[in-house]
Amino acid sequence: MRIGLIIAGVLLIALSVGSLMGKFQYTENKEVLKIGGFSAKVQEQQSVPQWLGIAGLIIGGVLVLGGALRKG
Numbered sequence: 001m002r003i004g005l006i007i008a009g010v011l012l013i014a015l016s017v018g019s020l021m022g023k024f025q026y027t028e029n030k031e032v033l034k035i036g037g038f039s040a041k042v043q044e045q046q047s048v049p050q051w052l053g054i055a056g057l058i059i060g061g062v063l064v065l066g067g068a069l070r071k072g
Contacts (some may be wrong), residue, residue: 003068004006004067005064005066005067006063006067006068009063009064009065010060010064011068012056012059012060013060016053016054016056016057017057018056019047019048020050020054024048025045025047026045028045029042029043030043056063
């Protein structure tokens with residue numbers, strides 16, 4: 001269990017750092033105009049929100065710390 005917490009924390013930290021560096025993006029499709037049978041759509045590429053990366057860093061740090069301090 002102890003090593004599992006440490007591994008999960010390290011993976012979460014690595015993913016969080018990647019998201020803070022802007023490496024993870026997703027595409028969002030929006031319909032901007034629809035007249036009868038005609039429709040116009042726009043594709044926007046957006047990055048993962050920065051607050052999500054910061055939250056991942058904090059949670060990952062807590063998991064690593066919890067795994068390191070746990071008696072096993």
